[in-house]
Amino acid sequence: MDSGDEQDVPDAKGRKKRYHRHTPRQIQELESMFKVCPHPDEKQRMQLSRDLALEPRQIKFWFQNRRTQMKAQHDRADNCVLRAENDKIRAENIAMMEALKSVICPSCGGPPTHEDSYFDDQKLRMENARLKEELDHVSSIASKYLGRPVTQLPPVQPVSVSSLDLSVGVYSGPEVNPTLDLDLLRRNCSSAFPYPYTPAVSELEKPLMVEMATGAAEEVLRLVQTDQPLWVKSGSDGRDRLQLEIYDRMFQRSGQHLRFPHTRTETSRDSAPVAMNAMTLIDMFMDASKWAELFPSIVAKARTIEVLAAGMASSRSGSLVLMYEELQVLSPLVPTREFCFLRYCQQIESGMWVVADVSVDYPRDNQLGLSPRSRRLPSGCLIEETPDGYSKITWVEHMEIDANDQPHVLFKDLINSGTAFGAQRWITTLRRMCERFACSNVAGLPGRDLGVVSSPDGKRSMMKLAQRMVNNFCANVGASSDQKWTNVSGSNDVGVRVVLQKTSDAGQPSGVVLCAATSIWLPVSAERVFSLFKDERTRTQWHILSNGNTLQEVAHITNGSHPGNCISLLRGLSSSQNTMLLLQECCTDASGSVVVYSPIDLPAINIVMSGEDPSYVPLLPSGFAILPDGRSAGGQGASSSSTPMVGSSGSLVTVAYQIHLSSLPSAKLNMESVMTVNHLIGTTVQQIKVALNCADA
Known part of the structure; x- marks a missing residue:
């Protein structure tokens, strides 16, 4: 032809x-x-x-x-x-x-008036009432957060609140769009903004928020740079713990920051070098979508509500953003934590920046339906450039939590110890993700790392596809407000939770997808559980869908310094399954691990390996989230139930499957599907316990 x-x-x-x-x-x-x-x-x-x-x-x-x-x-x-x-x-x-x-006017012979003076007076009265109401609202914010009434504040114009240089106003430059994607927000945020969208922050509120943000930055800087007696080492785990009495005296905070009748406080600090330059980190921190991509296992959702100050283009110094985020632990049993907060970036000196967060009462909480049960007191990090192109990060987390929100018994020790949302988890996750980004930019790799991936473009395309798979898994396994989990009968004390989702994205099967998950406690270390799931040679011991078919690794891409951080392409040795492969990514660090996999057909993987855009390759990821249980080591053996035994240590494992129910968006969950999901989850859990020699746990 x-x-x-x-x-x-x-x-x-x-x-x-x-x-x-x-x-x-x-x-x-x-x-x-x-x-x-x-x-x-x-x-x-x-x-x-x-x-x-x-x-x-x-x-x-x-x-x-x-x-x-x-x-x-x-x-x-x-x-x-x-x-x-x-x-x-x-x-x-x-x-x-x-x-x-x-x-001409018929009554006076002159030109007609444009409007009736009565309506002019009415409009002025209405405007005056609106401004008075707004001033009362600003006054209440000032008295609550700044410790003095609004009459004691400096004049609004000009604003002079700190020695730190700020350019206050909505940024309209090419890099940041302060307007909201309303459709996207309604799909992915529990707090859909009213339509039509109006600016979130009034001109009267901006100076107050500027002062709050600059004060938070100064506080974070002191928290980072001050050691004893403000911070002491914990005897149980050696981590830095904030002495609250000294903190209240030092910052004159006693009784001013409490929001709930009964609260508990979580504080932590950690420091480590990361494989990324400072400006790249700052750009990712100040962008809500990049922030969520950087921490998919922690940040369930993140949105920029409004950019209040653009700052300096070369250094982002002076940038101030009003943001919303939802933090998660990868289990349907752990409620997320919602924050509406100010994020402020300031360059302290050459090669050193502070990024500070502080919760703020959103002006339209009642309209948006926000009901956060946690509050971030001044928190953030100090970023220092190092000569080798790396950055040293010192991270501080300081939250107050409503004490009435008690976590599930499985996760009680992990949550109450502050480990689940503490500084160490942020730092270890950031280090691993920075290593992953660095590996994606390495041109030359050993032969085994490349496997059947024929080019650097193919390698980057594979890593991009695997990252989308992990992000999808993390977004669907947590207890985000988007996820309306239903508890169905199961084979363990927790039971199986299911949620139905309608999908139409190019990267997912169109129609209705069922996500089923359960969380269990195992009396073995998180490292041992991770090793079981990572090794393709032991997959037949727990993966009932493999039907005993042994898998072979045909491609391997390293994406971190830890040998467990890798992307694999697995193929069944059975000749009948040669057209279907499994894409798998394993991620592990000191805070926990995930193993995520998804079936993918051979034509699609060939397109990805050739270096083409993998955005339209459909994925339906399943997998495991593995966390330490928050207890000290030296346990007394396995417990006879799924509730952790006092004095023992082990791991918390969330098992999650995604199943494509129907291509029709109107499909419903029926009893047959419930029975199938129960059998799948229950059998998988039992086989995992058998493989780990803890069948009675």
Whole structure:
């Protein structure tokens, strides 16, 4: 079949560029397909490729160019119509203006008044009432957070609240868009903003928030740089613990920060070098979407509500952002923690920045339905550049929690010890993620690391696909407000929790997906559990869907210094399953581990390995989240129930499966599906216990 001819065409610089000309038959077939389907999927493009003897990439580019051409034609036609309509309206407007010049008032003989003075007075009264209400609201914020009434504040204009340089105002530069994606927010945030969207912070509130943020930055800096007696080493785990009485005296906070009738306080501090330069870190911290991508196992959701100050473009110094986030532990049993907070970045000296967070009462809490049961007192980190291109991070977490919110008995020790949301978890996760980013940029790797991945572009594409898989798993296994978990009967004390989700994203199967999860306590270390799940040779011991089929690793990509941090491509040795593979990523650090996997067919993985964009490869990840149970080592053996035994130490394991129920968005959960899920989860849990020699736990 004739696939067209090629000729050399000189470009603007005189160089010759290879230009492909399609045959009339190819163009006719492509045009016919375009009329039926302007956006062909991968299978349709592959069929056209075979029929017309063209590369899939050529088919893809032709349709992209044709859609662009069609859009340009429509735009030109629309512009012509709008131009004519605009000319007509302009002419009518000129005619009306001329007619108004000759109109006189019938009662006084003069020109008519534009509005009734009565309505002017009414509008002024309404505006005055609105401003008074807003001033009362600002005064209540000032007295609560700044410790003095609003009458004692400096004048609003000009603002002079600190020696720190701030440029207050909504940033309208090219890098940050302060407006909200309303549709996205309604899907992924428990607090959907009212429509139409209005600015979150009034001009009267901005100076107060600036003062709160700068004060928080100064406090974080002192918390980072002060040791004893403000901080002491804990005798049980050697971590830094804040002495609250000394803290209250030092910062004159006693009784001012309490919000709930009964509270408990979580404080922690940790420090470590990370493999990323300081400016890249700061850019990721100040961007809500990048912040969530950097910590997928901790940050369930994050949104920028409003950018209050852009800061300096070169250093981000002076940047101030009002943000919302939801923090999670990877289990449906642990409620998330919601925060609406200010994040402020300030450069202290050359090569040193402080990034500070402090919770703030959102001005429209009642409208948004926010009901946070936790509050972040001044927290954050000090970022210092090091000569080797790394950064030293010192992290401080300081929260007050509603004491009435008691965690599930399985996670009680982990939560109450402050480990679940403490500084060490943030630091260890950040170190691992920075190592992952560094590995994705390494050009030359040993042969085993590359396996069947043929190019650096293929390696990066594989890592991008695996990261999306892990992010999807973390987003679907936690107790985020998006997840309406239903408890169904199960084989352990916790039971099996299920949630139905309608998906239409290109990277997921379309229709209804069932996520089923359960959490168990095991009297073995988290490291031993991770080793069981990571090793493909022991997979048949717990993976009932493998049907006893042994798996072989055909590709391996290292993504961290720990040998357990890696991406694998697994293939069944059975000849009947050679077209279906498993993509698996293992992540581990001192705070916990995840093992996530998803089936993927051979044509899709070939596209990814060639370096193409993996965004449209469908994934349905399942896997495990493994956490230490928060108890000290030196336990007394296995307990006879799923409740941790006093004095013992072990691990908390969340088992999660995602199952595509139906391609129809109206599908419902039926009894057969419930029984299938119960059997799948229950059998998996039992086989895990058998493999770890703790079947009676």
